[in-house]
Amino acid sequence: xxxxxxxxxxxxxxxxxxxxxxxxxxxxxxxxxxxxxxxxxxxxxxxxxxxxxxxxxxxxxxxxxxxxxxxxxxxxxxxxxxxxxxxxxxxxxxxxxxxxxxxxxxxxxxxxxxxxxxxxxxxxxxxxxxxxxxxxxxxxxxxxxxxxxxxxxxxxxxxxxxxxxxxxxxxxxxxxxxxxxxxxxxxxxxxxxxxxxxxxxxxxxxxxxxxxxxxxxxxxxxxxxxxxxxxxxxxxxxxxxxxxxxxxxxxxxxxxxxxxxxxxxxxxxxxxxxxxxxxxxxxxxxxxxxxxxxxxxxxxxxxxxxxxxxxxxxxxxxxxxxxxxxxxxxxxxxxxxxxxxxxxxxxxxxxxxxxxxxxxxxxxxxxxxxxxxxxxxxxxxxxxxxxxxxxxxxxxxxxxxxxx
Amino acid sequence: xxxxxxxxxxxxxxxxxxxxxxxxxxxxxxxxxxxxxxxxxxxxxxxxxxxxxxxxxxxxxxxxxxxxxxxxxxxxxxxxxxxxxxxxxxxxxxxxxxxxxxxxxxxxxxxxxxxxxxxxxxxxxxxxxxxxxxxxxxxxxxxxxxxxxxxxxxxxxxxxxxxxxxxxxxxxxxxxxxxxxxxxxxxxxxxxxxxxxxxxxxxxxxxxxxxxxxxxxxxxxxxxxxxxxxxxxxxxxxxxxxxxxxxxxxxxxxxxxxxxxxxxxxxxxxxxxxxxxxxxxxxxxxxxxxxxxxxxxxxxxxxxxxxxxxxxxxxxxxxxxxxxxxxxxxxxxxxxxxxxxxxxxxxxxxxxxxxxxxxxxxxxxxxxxxxxxxxxxxxxxxxxxxxxxxxxxxxxxxxxxxxx
Numbered sequence: 001x002x003x004x005x006x007x008x009x010x011x012x013x014x015x016x017x018x019x020x021x022x023x024x025x026x027x028x029x030x031x032x033x034x035x036x037x038x039x040x041x042x043x044x045x046x047x048x049x050x051x052x053x054x055x056x057x058x059x060x061x062x063x064x065x066x067x068x069x070x071x072x073x074x075x076x077x078x079x080x081x082x083x084x085x086x087x088x089x090x091x092x093x094x095x096x097x098x099x100x101x102x103x104x105x106x107x108x109x110x111x112x113x114x115x116x117x118x119x120x121x122x123x124x125x126x127x128x129x130x131x132x133x134x135x136x137x138x139x140x141x142x143x144x145x146x147x148x149x150x151x152x153x154x155x156x157x158x159x160x161x162x163x164x165x166x167x168x169x170x171x172x173x174x175x176x177x178x179x180x181x182x183x184x185x186x187x188x189x190x191x192x193x194x195x196x197x198x199x200x201x202x203x204x205x206x207x208x209x210x211x212x213x214x215x216x217x218x219x220x221x222x223x224x225x226x227x228x229x230x231x232x233x234x235x236x237x238x239x240x241x242x243x244x245x246x247x248x249x250x251x252x253x254x255x256x257x258x259x260x261x262x263x264x265x266x267x268x269x270x271x272x273x274x275x276x277x278x279x280x281x282x283x284x285x286x287x288x289x290x291x292x293x294x295x296x297x298x299x300x301x302x303x304x305x306x307x308x309x310x311x312x313x314x315x316x317x318x319x320x321x322x323x324x325x326x327x328x329x330x331x332x333x334x335x336x337x338x339x340x341x342x343x344x345x346x347x348x349x350x351x352x353x354x355x356x357x358x359x360x361x362x363x364x365x366x367x368x369x370x371x372x373x374x375x376x377x378x379x380x381x382x383x384x385x386x387x388x389x390x391x392x393x394x395x396x397x398x399x400x401x402x403x404x
Numbered sequence: 405x406x407x408x409x410x411x412x413x414x415x416x417x418x419x420x421x422x423x424x425x426x427x428x429x430x431x432x433x434x435x436x437x438x439x440x441x442x443x444x445x446x447x448x449x450x451x452x453x454x455x456x457x458x459x460x461x462x463x464x465x466x467x468x469x470x471x472x473x474x475x476x477x478x479x480x481x482x483x484x485x486x487x488x489x490x491x492x493x494x495x496x497x498x499x500x501x502x503x504x505x506x507x508x509x510x511x512x513x514x515x516x517x518x519x520x521x522x523x524x525x526x527x528x529x530x531x532x533x534x535x536x537x538x539x540x541x542x543x544x545x546x547x548x549x550x551x552x553x554x555x556x557x558x559x560x561x562x563x564x565x566x567x568x569x570x571x572x573x574x575x576x577x578x579x580x581x582x583x584x585x586x587x588x589x590x591x592x593x594x595x596x597x598x599x600x601x602x603x604x605x606x607x608x609x610x611x612x613x614x615x616x617x618x619x620x621x622x623x624x625x626x627x628x629x630x631x632x633x634x635x636x637x638x639x640x641x642x643x644x645x646x647x648x649x650x651x652x653x654x655x656x657x658x659x660x661x662x663x664x665x666x667x668x669x670x671x672x673x674x675x676x677x678x679x680x681x682x683x684x685x686x687x688x689x690x691x692x693x694x695x696x697x698x699x700x701x702x703x704x705x706x707x708x709x710x711x712x713x714x715x716x717x718x719x720x721x722x723x724x725x726x727x728x729x730x731x732x733x734x735x736x737x738x739x740x741x742x743x744x745x746x747x748x749x750x751x752x753x754x755x756x757x758x759x760x761x762x763x764x765x766x767x768x769x770x771x772x773x774x775x776x777x778x779x780x781x782x783x784x785x786x787x788x789x790x791x792x793x794x795x796x797x798x799x800x801x802x803x804x805x806x807x808x
Contacts, residue, residue: 053739054730087756119722119757223710305709306627312804318487351487351489352488352523400714
């Protein structure tokens with residue numbers, strides 16, 4: 001199930017970035033599960049990684065290699081190579097080594113990524129045998145295939161492609177993401193690979209990435225579980241005609257704004273594909289003292305199983321929302337300042353049910369597939385939005401059936 | 405559904421504490437939903453209340469009245485009188501006033517408690533009309549009826565009764581609890597009323613209560629949601645022949661140990677009755693740096709929907725447990741020190757799958773209704789146990805059907 005599956009867009013090629021996929025039969029033999037991305041030599045590259053204390057082996061290696069002029073990404077689905085100890089690290093290195101031997105680069109220039117079952121050994125031989133084929137397939141036009149190859153429990157491929165039109169020329173930004181469960185990116189709980197042909201140095205690219213991630217992937221949650229593996233990469237080939245983007249320039253600001261849009265759409269696609277999701281819920285926390293407080297309240301609501309099951313039932317159960325707000329750990333919190341809106345309908349005013357509220361009006365909002373809840377805290381001017389989905393029978397089924 | 409429903413025990417009367425129930429038809433008219441408890445004048449009384457920032461009206465009032473020599477408790481199920489603003493407070497006061505007029509006491513001596521739907525007005529008239537009947541029914545022998553009267557989504561009444569045998573005589577401790585959902589008592593997310601005939605001053609009784617609650621109700625969770633309403637009361641009539649319990653005395657220590665046992669059993673009964681529960685899971689976190697860290701890791705595991713659905717599926721999915729440990733927010737955490745046991749079976753050793761582990765051995769542990777998971781953190785000597793249940797289809801059904 002998924003909420004309002006977005007049509008897979010036309011994916012504009014990014015000059016200087018090639019993608020090749022192949023079926024290494026890691027967990028299944030129906031679709032490609034191996035992706036190689038090759039960047040032109042002058043490219044810059046930035047990335048953020050899971051904050052789970054237990055990083056998977058590929059994350060450990062990718063973090064080390066990020067500052068060594070990465071030229072290749074190698075991504076497999078079907079096996080996370082997590083909780084695999086020293087052998088897991090050797091396995092990830094073997095994959096990088098084989099790729100570098102085929103392509104004639106240094107193995108430190110390869111960033112490895114894995115997603116899938118935790119705790120099983122990576123089938124290194126299957127991957128190294130498939131690598132030459134994936135490399136043979138390298139092309140600028142394989143974004144759709146790449147989006148499919150990184151899927152695990154995803155029900156649809158996720159891609160976004162946009163153009164930044166500037167006076168000096170245009171910049172393309174094209175990216176993919178995957179993720180459906182174990183989603184509370186605290187950067188990051190999914191995989192996302194975004195490429196652009198902009199010319200931009202590493203440090204500035206990294207700041208652009210971090211800002212975009214903070215407002216996109218770090219504002220979504222499916223089940224509150226943060227994975228051991230996931231990562232988000234932003235690559236820049238520098239092939240665009242637009243001169244180098246410099247800090248503080250208008251071009252850079254405009255570029256960052258479009259990167260934010262790309263990331264937000266990729267993040268929202270993950271929530272739409274949340275395991276068992278039947279509703280897309282945007283939780284807007286406004287009038288907070290600061291952003292951190294707004295996110296804290298928003299995530300407490302988004303993680304409440306009682307709120308999530310009420311959404312599944314299309315039930316305007318404001319009592320559960322209020323109870324979640326109350327346990328969010330905010331100090332000196334005055335209930336009589338809080339108001340709650342379902343869509344445009346005020347349901348709670350001054351901490352209690354609004355006298356104008358009617359069940360019929362609330363029900364109409366809740367019956368929709370996409371719902372916006374606004375909670376005004378009456379404490380300040382900060383505002384943040386958390387996106388999440390409901391908790392359905394299918395969430396339980398999917399995660400009870402997905403056996404170790 | 406419930407896990408290993410305990411037989412309702414013989415409830416020993418507590419001399420000096422009377423209970424009366426009646427059906428006020430607050431939400432249904434099948435069983436009693438109103439309970440009055442009367443304490444003898446010389447009684448002492450202690451209580452702890454929900455730490456949800458949004459206390460329900462009865463909690464606000466009960467907190468105020470706790471230090472005014474309480475003599476009566478009045479408890480209704482079917483309506484929480486929460487999120488009801490100024491009117492809610494007036495309603496709770498009306499109930500206390502009526503009770504005091506009938507019994508001839510002061511209204512400040514009444515502690516009110518409500519549990520049920522949030523956000524609906526308390527049906528005061530129904531309650532005040534039923535009060536004389538509940539008071540007519542006052543008797544020392546009504547503990548079983550009382551346990552039934554406070555139930556909401558509970559599937560069975562919860563009671564424990566024990567005797568402390570001392571050289572000087574014996575002390576009786578008898579209590580009841582209710583709760584099945586919105587359970588992460590951070591004291592408190594349920595209702596529990598425990599009485600004893602011990603002679604003990606208020607302050608000491610309060611310390612005994614707080615210690616017992618910390619190790620019982622504050623160590624269980626069903627869904628991580630903390631309610632707006634709930635409370636735990638420990639009353640002492642002083643009618644026992646045993647001389648007054650004094651701080652530091654052996655009698656007091658022994659008394660406290662038995663109070664702990666009573667509370668632990670009442671708390672465990674709530675987890676057994678967790679909404680949709682098919683498994684009772686004890687999560688033992690050992691080798692932690694301190695208790696706080698152990699509880700933090702234990703609760704992160706206990707709240708993970710992925711871990712809970714794996715338990716529902718009897719799936720020894722250690723990867724999900726490891727991922728939850730990793731996101732628990734512990735600083736400087738070394739994965740290679742962590743080991744995990746399913747029952748007595750080592751499944752993870754030094755951060756990765758134990759070489760001796762077999763699926764058959766793990767499966768045998770997971771197939772049982774009651775499971776103990778031990779996670780050794782390799783950081784210190786502190787140990788804490790969190791009790792929880794699994795996340796099943798029925799949890800979703802119950803909470804999707806329980807409409808506002």
